[in-house]
Amino acid sequence: MHLRNLTLTLALTLTLTLTVLVGAQACSSDKSPADDSGAQEPPVDARESTDRGQGLADGGERLDGADAPDGGVDAPQAVDLLAREAQPPALTSLQVVLESMDLPTSGAEYAGDVDGDGDTENQAGVLMGVLAAANMGLQGQLDRRLAAGYLLLLLDLHKDAARSGGFEVQAHVGEDQDSDPRDNFSGNETFDIDVNSPNDALMAARMDGAHLKADGKLVVGLPLASGVVMLTLNKAHLEAEVSSSGMQRGWLYGALPMEEVDTKLLNGFADILNGPNVAPSIAALFDLDQSGDVTAEELKNSPLLAAMIKADVDTDGDGKVDAMSFGAAFTAVSCVIAP
Numbered sequence: 253m254h255l256r257n258l259t260l261t262l263a264l265t266l267t268l269t270l271t272v273l274v275g276a277q278a279c280s281s282d283k284s285p286a287d288d289s290g291a292q293e294p295p296v297d298a299r300e301s302t303d304r305g306q307g308l309a310d311g312g313e314r315l316d317g318a319d320a321p322d323g324g325v326d327a328p329q330a331v332d333l334l335a336r337e338a339q340p341p342a343l344t345s346l347q348v349v350l351e352s353m354d355l356p357t358s359g360a361e362y363a364g365d366v367d368g369d370g371d372t373e374n375q376a377g378v379l380m381g382v383l384a385a386a387n388m389g390l391q392g393q394l395d396r397r398l399a400a401g402y403l404l405l406l407l408d409l410h411k412d413a414a415r416s417g418g419f420e421v422q423a424h425v426g427e428d429q430d431s432d433p434r435d436n437f438s439g440n441e442t443f444d445i446d447v448n449s450p451n452d453a454l455m456a457a458r459m460d461g462a463h464l465k466a467d468g469k470l471v472v473g474l475p476l477a478s479g480v481v482m483l484t485l486n487k488a489h490l491e492a493e494v495s496s497s498g499m500q501r502g503w504l505y506g507a508l509p510m511e512e513v514d515t516k517l518l519n520g521f522a523d524i525l526n527g528p529n530v531a532p533s534i535a536a537l538f539d540l541d542q543s544g545d546v547t548a549e550e551l552k553n554s555p556l557l558a559a560m561i562k563a564d565v566d567t568d569g570d571g572k573v574d575a576m577s578f579g580a581a582f583t584a585v586s587c588v589i590a591p
């Protein structure tokens with residue numbers, strides 16, 4: 253009886269947490285990430301990425317001439333580059349390795365208009381906010397695996413020979429040549445391209461001075477119990493301030509295909525729930541057949557997760573949502589990608 257009461261209490265707690273967070277997403281699309289109750293304070297570079305999304309230049313001066321908002325940081329929006337004269341590219345090529353990624357803790361944080369309907373979305377932020385509230389957040393694991401070299405995402409910025417004045421950004425999964433993660437972010441480390449890296453993660457890009465904008469297809473990695481899960485990001489958009497030393501104030505968003513969410517992502521979450529770091533009473537909330545083992549199919553059908561793990565954007569224009577939005581901030585340092 254005591255275990256049953258504890259399970260019901262935990263279920264109510266998760267449901268209430270979900271209700272509050274989902275409600276906050278619906279009514280605060282322009283709310284500052286720093287205003288979300290209980291949200292983890294992002295690193296300086298990640299916060300600056302949202303400043304840049306509102307049109308802030310370095311030093312806090314807005315490109316549109318308006319005053320910076322008082323207190324907190326609004327959800328990122330596209331910079332209006334037409335408000336000033338375009339600048340020549342600050343550089344013509346750059347190879348970088350992802351140094352940090354700041355995951356969202358709400359549906360408003362790092363949100364972007366993925367499907368062009370005029371609304372910003374970050375459904376993955378709703379999920380990650382609930383996980384963080386349940387002490388199952390992914391940010392700490394991501395930081396540790398980046399530092400240990402388990403997640404090496406490479407970006408190769410270069411001129412596009414097919415478009416006059418245009419650029420391309422090619423994303424690769426990398427492999428450390430010397431197997432020593434301590435020098436991965438030294439600024440001159442050499443990486444190979446992993447044999448399993450996708451070859452179609454390509455973005456059409458443009459440069460306005462030091463400001464990079466790119467659209468296309470990306471690959472992103474999330475830390476789960478089984479390791480790092482690499483996920484496709486369709487209809488991806490990326491922005492950053494670039495220099496010879498790397499990319500700062502980076503922001504990316506796009507659409508995670510539901511077939512990958514329902515397999516790769518949910519399998520990873522099932523591994524977490526079946527692991528030793530989750531209380532059995534919590535895992536039991538998702539073990540629908542009470543077999544003692546949580547499966548991806550059970551998570552997909554869980555009423556507790558129905559409002560979090562779901563499609564919210566239409567990527568093919570047929571009027572039906574078919575992917576889950578995802579947005580995050582990042583920084584990257586220069587490197588060498590071996591041919």
